[in-house]
Amino acid sequence: MAPKKPPKGKSAFFGVRQKPSGNFGVEFSDAGRRWWIGTYPSAHEAAPAYDVAVWHAERPREHLNFPEIESRAEAEMLVPQGIKMKEIPTKKKTTKKPSVVVSAGETDEEAMVRFAREHPEYVQAKLEYYWKREADQKKKGAKKEDEAGPSTVIPIESSSEEDWVDFSKEEEEGCDDPDKEEFWAQFRSSDDE
Incomplete structure (x- = not known):
């Protein structure tokens, strides 16, 4: 029976994936950080580079692509050009502004x-x-809506002269002058009611 073919873009090795160009890229993550190790022409050349990163991070041997490798030096010999680990920046999580919780009895x-x-x-x-x-x-500068323009008077036409009675001749109840006693008396009388 033929070996199972990995899905498109994946390889049979840890940390190795095929790029659209056909080359194989190697990524490694450790302690919440992601590292880019490099690009290699084949998955078999990329897998030892991942193993070197595992040895550098002192991770368990079960994370190795080739568990038969006995030491870090042996893993580094399988990658003649060495590895250059470059950290992949992760998206910064936006922190939400804490909400204001109003407790019972608090305004x-x-x-x-x-x-x-x-x-x-x-x-x-x-x-x-x-x-x-x-x-x-x-x-x-000031916006157009903030600038003061000429005022517009809109004439109102009335159907009868009764609508335009001269109210200035009539005397209204009460007083609008707060210095006079009558002004305060009208409020006292409304409180008594």
Whole structure:
């Protein structure tokens, strides 16, 4: 029976995969970091390079492609050009801003003060953002919608003269002057009701 063929892009060796160019690339990961070892013309040349990386990282022998290799020196002799391990940068995880949890009996304002005390870096970043935005807006100048234009008077036509009674002749109840006693008396009388 013929040996099982590995899926496309894979090889039968640890850490070795076929590239679209037809060459075989070798990757190694250790302690949450990924390392690029190199590209080789065949999977059989790439596999010993992975083994050298395993020996460098002092990993268990069961991770070797060729477990019959007895030492690191023997593994390095199988890769005459040696290996140049280059770390592959991983995507940085974006940290989420911690949420503000309002406890029972605590007002929103108290919760925001507590958050600002516990996470001053977010408060500072927010202030810097708004300062920068304000400075950018000053550099650009006022926006058209912010500029004051001439006021427009829209005439209203009335169907009858009764709508336009002179209200200035009528005396309204109460007083609008807070210095007068009448002004305060009207509020006291509304509280009694």
